Amino acid sequence: MARKLTVAFQGEPGAFSEEAIWAYFGAAQVEPVPLPDFEAVFETLEKGQVDRAMIPIENSLFGSVHVNYDLLRAHAVSIVGELELRIRHHLLGLPGSRIKQIQRVYSHPQALGQCQAYLRTHLHHAEAIPAYDTAGAARMVAEMNDPKAAAIAGLRAAAKYGLEVLASGIESHPQNYTRFLVLARADIEPPKGPPGTMKTSIVFALRENVPGALFKSLAVFALRDLDLYKIESRPLVGMPGSYLFYLDVAGSVHEQAVQRALDHLAEVAAFVRVLGSYPRGRRVD
DSSP, rough: OOOOOOOESOOOOOOHHHHHHHHHHOTEEEEEESSSSHHHHHEEEEEEESSSEEEEEEEETEEEHHHHHHHHHSSSSSEEEEEEOOOOOEEEEEETHHHHHHHOEEEEEHHHHTTTHHHHHHHHSEEEEOOOOOOOOHHHHHHHOTTEEEEEEEEHHHHHHOOOEEEEEOSSSOOOOEEEEEEEEEEEEOOOTTTTTTEEEEEEEESSOOHHHHHHHHHHHTTOOOHHHEEEEEEESSSSOEEEEEEESSTTTSSHHHHHHEEEHHHHHHEEEEEEEOOOEEEEO
16 A cells, blocks of 8 residues: 655644645545644654645735745745635534633634634624634633633534534635645655646845835846736845745746746845745635
């Protein structure tokens, strides 16, 4: 029997990241490896203790997971795939609990943010308490055995920890998707794909913060008719007022137009690093 691919994720069994692993790889192909925090996920992958990692990078309601942008730059890993997963949040409590009893709601800060409209409307009397993971919050509530406590998590977590669904679909908008990245060690060869199916993620810093510097950097892609899917800025640690820029650009490093754009960018930027070239991800509902 072939060895299953080991895939690290942050959180407890039943987390949405684990669901993303099943959706991307197929349950028969992988062995999810739960870890307590994102730093541990990156370090475990970088050391070769797992084959792959799955991390959330942005949510359509609550924005980017900034810590993972920082960790992508800090560790020798490479993006090799992506997936958009529909996130359905549920209010979970002990069997027999009632919503009017709930005084404390535990969940990951991203999940609390994605459900803030429901919390304001239906649980304004309850305290929202951040936890390190949605499934971890469900586990905490089960272990507390307190009918006044509830968690926001998915159905897998409810089944895993024996909780009851008190309210379903409590996210602030039904079009609630989280984009996940599949990571491998940095020494892996970038996957290839037909033109029009690939994207490349990079990070770069400007040589100096002067008028037109960012425009000139982005122009290297416009000159070659390369679409930009996203641009994200993050502060450059130790240099107040300076920023790193993360870009997702259409195409692969194996394509001449992308390679020439990156060469051109290297001439005008302080540094450029390719974080990965990978197939554009599918959306899973």
